[in-house]
Amino acid sequence: MRRFLVATTGCGLVISGCTIASAVVLAHIVAGVITDPAARTLGAVSGPVAALAGLWALRTLAHWQQGRLAQRGATAVIADLNRKVLATTAALPPRQLAERRDDAAVVVTRGLDGLRLYFTNYLPALILAAVLTPAAVAVIAVYDWRSAVTVLVVLPLIPVFMVLIGLATAERSAAALKSMGTLQSRMLDLVAGLPTLRALRRVGGSADRAAELGAAHRRSTMSTLRIAFLSSFVMELLATLGVALVAVGVGLRLLNGNMTLAAGLTALLLAPEVFWPLRRVGVAFHAAQDGKTAADKAFALIDTPPDPTPRTPVTITESPAGVVIELPTLNAVAEPGRVTVLAGPNGIGKSTLLHDILGLTEPGADRQRWWRRVAWLPHRPMLVFGTVRQNLELFGPLDIESACRATCFDEVLAELPDGLDTVIGQGGVGLSLGQRQRLGLARALGSPADVLLLDEPTAHLDAATEAKVLRAIRDRADAGATVVVVGHRDPVLAIGDRVVRVGSPAHV
Structure with missing residues (x-):
């Protein structure tokens, strides 16, 4: 200048x-x-x-x-x-x-x-x-x-x-x-x-x-x-x-x-x-x-200053045997082989807690190695303009056939004009809300990551599909993954080994 x-x-x-x-x-x-x-x-x-x-x-x-x-x-x-x-x-x-x-x-x-x-x-x-x-x-x-x-x-x-x-x-x-x-x-x-x-x-x-x-x-x-x-x-x-x-x-x-x-x-x-x-x-x-x-x-x-809102302390312990996530202020621990469900009223901070675990609330923190071990499904799955296959493999290769079968997305593929090569718009334009949710679930559950963070994973799903998806989530935990789920509906709470009531001193 x-x-x-x-x-x-x-x-x-x-x-x-x-x-x-x-x-x-x-x-x-x-x-x-x-x-x-x-x-x-x-x-x-x-x-x-x-x-x-x-x-x-x-x-x-x-x-x-x-x-x-x-x-x-x-x-x-x-x-x-x-x-x-x-x-x-x-x-x-x-x-x-x-x-x-x-x-x-x-x-x-x-x-x-x-x-x-x-x-x-x-x-x-x-x-x-x-x-x-x-x-x-x-x-x-x-x-x-x-x-x-x-x-x-x-x-x-x-x-x-x-x-x-x-x-x-x-x-x-x-x-x-x-x-x-x-x-x-x-x-x-x-x-x-x-x-x-x-x-x-x-x-x-x-x-x-x-x-x-x-x-x-x-x-x-x-x-x-x-x-x-x-x-x-x-x-x-x-x-x-x-x-x-x-x-x-x-x-x-x-x-x-x-x-x-x-x-x-x-x-x-x-x-x-x-x-x-x-x-x-x-x-x-x-x-x-x-x-x-x-x-x-x-x-x-x-010149936007950082958010002064105090964050929930999170302690993450990584090892070949699995990942342990400790939330001291909630007196909660998410362990390998277990499903931890975060429940509570809307706006209490459940999704923000997932952001804390991901490290999104710590600008400048080096989280690349940590993110390679995590599969995250946000409340609205991130979908980009491109083919269905490209969206499924957006964060890395996966077993598409098994992932689609576990989340009933194979039924969606059968209805699409070009199957995996069908082009969708930004945000999933061209798919219904339930179809977008299944695509995001297939991408998360098909990932080889050993930590699953799922925010309202069964939103927009019918009862039969919800039951099948919850079984798939339970199977991933039984295989040794650390699973943290945000949810409040009874079927979601039922698969939890531990239910943490966010915003409440009492935990189940």
Whole structure:
């Protein structure tokens, strides 16, 4: 960033110098041609015209280099922020991740792209406003101090209106970013639920809902654009008024013979250059405000403090004979060859306890070796876009035939058009909830891992399938695996060698 700002400032200095010099040279060329017959010859004007062409060429080159540097700087900063947001978000504990997932998704996928306008338009315009505007005013004062006074009277009005309108735009941009995240989440939920809505013959209502979401996003966008257009109108009006006042004053003094034509033309040519950078800042500010708001959100995500909620201490003892998991605060131990059931009301922390055992609540902890010994079935099985086979082998190879038979997923495969090669969508779109649950169970029970952590493993299953799955879980424990199950239904509790009532001092 420092190198980018230094290089951009250098280009701004070159652009400002060429702009002022070309205005002075052009004014003297025109004044000489009009007032001095000797200056109308080709030899007399060839030198100044060549100098003017050189200044214009240098200014064009400086603009090109500044744009090139801005693009490179924007790409580097956006990539760096994206990487840090993703790394920080991925390292969050599951509860914090769920709270910040939507914000992170909007910032990474769309929000930070607005920073490109911030670097390519706003910062160069801001540098020119800091360099060219005062330099142009100073040169005008040298040639015509009255025009400089006129410019200085009108000039402060532009920043005042920029600040007033900018405050409103900043609030609107923050609201628009939040609205975009909400609308995006609702649209994704709507699309994911289309198969269910179609099965219930409610697709017509989803079309109306999609139209409502689109209209809400359009209203939010148009509200921001109205403020931007108002700002542009005010900037142009003030700049035009300032140039017009300078032109009137110069014209009157030329008529009265109180100034030279070269001085008057120099003031007239430089007056627009005084206001032009500020107008660019005003326009670019609104174009880049969404990106700046997203950057602020990105920094807030990067600076997210760790969850201060105290975690349940977990002691894990690994050995060739098996894995022993101790939960001292619950006075519970999960041992090889036994099924430990964690029961209790919803929201008491049973799933969080599984996260503690997995090590997900300890960012930075090296759990790779531990995870190779664990098969985890979350409350909602993780399914990705791809074939059924790829989802079954997502965490490693397994005996697909035995795993599918143990969880009744073989019945699902028989109904799928391409069997194991059937393609499903993100999150299991294309399968019912019960079919998704069976797929996740097949993946977990077919794993060679010697620790099974199962969160509500029989959710969305009929009674016959539930009984078969519970027998398979019992068989894995009898084969020496350490099994921890979250559940509260009687059939699940019945297979437990020990039932731990989370949140209660009494344990069975």
